[in-house]
Amino acid sequence: MDRLKIGITCYPSLGGSGVVATELGKLLAEKGHEVHFITHSIPFRLGKFQKNIFYHEVEVNDYYVFKYPPYDLALATKMAQVAKMQNLDLFHVHYAVPHAVCAFLAKQMLGNDIKVVTTLHGTDITVLGQDESLKDLIRLGINESDAVTAVSKDLIRETREVLDITREIDLTYNFVDHRVYYPRDVSNLRDDFASPQEKILMHISNFRPVKRVSDVVDIFAKVNLEIPSRLLLVGEGPDLPKIQAKISEMGLEDKVRFLGRQDEIAQVISLADLLLLPSEKESFGLVALEAMACGVPTIGSQTGGIPELIEHGKTGFIAPIGDTETMAKYAIKLLSDDRMVQQFSQACLETACKDFCKDSITSQYEDIYYRVLGRKVPRLDTVRG
Numbered sequence: 226m227d228r229l230k231i232g233i234t235c236y237p238s239l240g241g242s243g244v245v246a247t248e249l250g251k252l253l254a255e256k257g258h259e260v261h262f263i264t265h266s267i268p269f270r271l272g273k274f275q276k277n278i279f280y281h282e283v284e285v286n287d288y289y290v291f292k293y294p295p296y297d298l299a300l301a302t303k304m305a306q307v308a309k310m311q312n313l314d315l316f317h318v319h320y321a322v323p324h325a326v327c328a329f330l331a332k333q334m335l336g337n338d339i340k341v342v343t344t345l346h347g348t349d350i351t352v353l354g355q356d357e358s359l360k361d362l363i364r365l366g367i368n369e370s371d372a373v374t375a376v377s378k379d380l381i382r383e384t385r386e387v388l389d390i391t392r393e394i395d396l397t398y399n400f401v402d403h404r405v406y407y408p409r410d411v412s413n414l415r416d417d418f419a420s421p422q423e424k425i426l427m428h429i430s431n432f433r434p435v436k437r438v439s440d441v442v443d444i445f446a447k448v449n450l451e452i453p454s455r456l457l458l459v460g461e462g463p464d465l466p467k468i469q470a471k472i473s474e475m476g477l478e479d480k481v482r483f484l485g486r487q488d489e490i491a492q493v494i495s496l497a498d499l500l501l502l503p504s505e506k507e508s509f510g511l512v513a514l515e516a517m518a519c520g521v522p523t524i525g526s527q528t529g530g531i532p533e534l535i536e537h538g539k540t541g542f543i544a545p546i547g548d549t550e551t552m553a554k555y556a557i558k559l560l561s562d563d564r565m566v567q568q569f570s571q572a573c574l575e576t577a578c579k580d581f582c583k584d585s586i587t588s589q590y591e592d593i594y595y596r597v598l599g600r601k602v603p604r605l606d607t608v609r610g
């Protein structure tokens with residue numbers, strides 16, 4: 226039995242990186258490891274009190290001399306305090322900035338050999354990594370980590386390119402928990418959103434410019450000319466008012482519903498016939514994987530890790546960024562052929578289960594933990610305790 230004590234830091238209240246970090250923490254706890262979340266609020270996916278999971282809140286001093294409350298420093302200090310009090314083996318931080326740097330600072334404060342594993346999720350490199358005010362700091366966090374993982378091959382490539390990083394980076398794809406993500410029976414709900422002959426297209430995101438939600442509306446408008454359909458928009462974010470205005474201008478109000486933020490994503494996705502993810506950048510596209518696990522194919526853009534997840538012509542379609550014409554053509558081709566929909570749906574279920582299963586990705590993370598700690602990887606049954 227080699228039970229690890231792991232401190233996890235992530236953005237607890239939004240985004241795919243927080244979801245991955247929280248779900249991973251829960252799975253590690255299920256396997257018998259002790260997991261300590263060190264964040265500014267309870268991770269939204271954490272749920273009920275669970276064996277082996279602990280939560281430590283970062284409190285920020287808002288003293289009058291500070292123009293900006295020093296969150297990063299408070300986080301680093303809290304990480305060091307928790308590590309000392311709980312005798313942690315390692316920190317696993319999700320999202321390079323500021324978390325990898327806070328882990329580095331905490332390690333300096335502790336003055337011991339605690340290990341740091343950093344997982345890069347996407348915009349920490351593809352957007353913030355390009356920012357001259359942060360670039361050197363992100364590079365420091367990455368280079369000072371004992372192991373670095375990234376959620377797609379493309380993100381590894383971009384990290385090397387943008388930040389001139391030469392060190393080893395492990396590939397750890399996003400994963401789904403098949404106990405949660407599977408095709409749900411939503412026949413009693415579907416009538417509320419569409420008539421039986423209409424198709425449902427869906428988009429789920431944080432409505433940031435990088436998601437190109439305006440393209441979602443354009444694709445939908447073209448599809449709707451050929452196939453009677455509805456568009457369900459799930460999530461909230463800065464572009465929402467712009468999208469609402471666009472939908473009104475195009476006279477599509479009757480065809481589009483805004484569902485706001487939803488927690489029961491598996492249930493919501495199961496309503497859809499097709500997911501649209503025409504992002505400008507997407508290091509992986511967790512939502513497309515969640516849809517896949519529910520048997521729903523995705524039309525996505527040729528960017529980042531999307532082609533590593535969606536197999537063109539098998540589990541969805543891929544087109545160049547901004548090419549709403551081609552994306553709409555693919556959507557029409559798929560939605561007008563029930564047999565094809567069935568085949569895609571089946572392929573989605575198989576791929577999600579085979580390539581992105583929670584067990585194998587969790588084991589990959591564990592292997593990395595044991596590697597940085599210089600310990601032997603125990604057999605599965607010996608970890609459970």
Ligand code: GMT
Nearest residue numbers: 240241242346347506507508509510511
């Ligand atoms: O999608 C977002 O903008 C949120 C962002 C985050 O950091 O929370 O998601 C990123 O991490 C996810 C989990 O690894 C990936 O599945 C998303 O593709 C990635 N987003 C982008 O690269 C834009």
